[in-house]
Amino acid sequence: MSRMAATRDGYGDALLALAGNPKVVVLEADLGKSTKSLHFRKAHPERTVSCGIGEQNMLLVGAGLASSGYIPFASTFAIFTERAFEQMRNGVARPNLAVHLCGSHGGTHTGTDGSSAQSIEDLAIYRTLPNVVVMHPCDDVSTKALTMQLPELGSPSYMRTARNKTPVLYDGRESEIKIGKGIVVKEGTDVAIIACGVLVHEAMVAAESLESQGVSTTVVDMHTLKPLDTELIDKLAKSCGAIVTAEDHSIIGGLGGAVAEHLITTNPIPMERIGVKDRFGESAGSDEMLEMMELKSQHISDAAKKAIARKV
């Protein structure tokens, strides 16, 4: 069994590792214990700005810091970043100020807190903002590696992390992880499953089951939704001829939307999308939620068969 970890811990580790850069500052909105910026706060209180429970203020304080040569990392729950969406749009993205926003506890996977806490639209909304890089890594190693690259980015970013633990994929493979480059975690020729976040593991399990039924399956961890790795997608469209996307996010506008928007202009092959079907969640355990929302491995493998059957 692989090591289990929560991606939010990778974020916390990365902030601490970045602290050697005196320009790095951390902004909190009373959820540092949860997003894991608390480690940085403990080590560097002088470079940590508590904004109280005030997400809108936090985003624009970040913009001011970024304009003054600092590298601000702001975090709260994914859902509460949305409170400051317009600040992100007009105060951060429009002037292209490199504020790095992290939304933890994303998706229905966050569980028993219920629908008010389960952000299923964050990836979609941030993806619509020019200049903003959007990421949703699947394990703590890649979360840390991607976060460590942000000071060099020079433009704003949004990263979703998860509250609960999932299997770790990339121990010792940090060097393979680059912003904007999807990772082929398994290669096959009949269908390609493109997943992000907590559903990368479900995609791997689906692939195993498909292989046992004689279906040769590729699995891609598309940790960066924007800029999208279109080169890889075009390659997969050619080599597999059918694609399934999988995300713990609304079926509208997220990874599935991004991939479809691209393919429709280059190579519109059969495609199926796994995601939350335009409804809100409720209180239940992480796995119960994935089951209820039809995001589990069997739903992914069923979708793969459907996509393959649609090939001409």
Add this chain to the structure above:
Amino acid sequence: MNITELEEMARKCRVEICKMVHRAQAGHPGGSLSEIDILCALYGSRLRVQPDNPDWEDRDRFILSKGHASPGMYAVLAEMGFISHADLETYRVKGGVCQGHVDMKWCPGVDFSAGSLGMGLSYGMGCAIAAKLDGSSRNAYVMVGDGEIQEGSIWEAAMAAAHHELGNLKLFLDCNRIQNDDFCETQMRMFDIPAKWNSFGWAVKVIDGHNMSEIVSAIEWMDSITDKPAVVIANTVKGKGVSYMEDNPAFHGAAPSDEQLAIALSELGVNA
């Protein structure tokens, strides 16, 4: 209900709060225990509601804006007969009426789906305006936390409610001095809270939020104010009634262990 009965209702609710959070091994005991005396006083002595007709159009509204403190709300709704005591076992359980945060689509008697801080006062203002348009004498009561008033939207609502002279909008502020990560003093100092509300044009009263007769008189005082919105600022203790939770930021959002539950129940007068 008289004062002694209200105090007994609050004690029973505290027991249920501890049991709910323990059963779920998740949730928010601290803010539920700090708010509970006020909730009991309001429901037990004042609120015009009909438990067997929770959607009665002309009911007073109660909006728990700090929706994470839902165990307190559910315990009161069970005491009042809106839901059953068995329903309390569905707290944070798949399909249960007692969702993690109070939700009007799931639980009878809940007037607002909360969970995102800073929303309830604006919603209450809408309810208060509707009551006036209807020519009804019903009131909208809202409860917010002290961390919650750091949200800018609270002050948008505060200014607007005074501008519109909403004498039927009543606010309780649960000042337990603690928010999620730590004490408010560390997270965001708020300086003179009564002066802030005063300067926004509200009628203000400061009370001990665990003294039942003070709470009941404060509610009477609130109801006597009809030309502007009124706020009762209640000094409370987060985790009140359970020794190891009192004034302890760790129990904002953490569940007691089996041993800790046993201690809590014995302190709350439950015989083993």
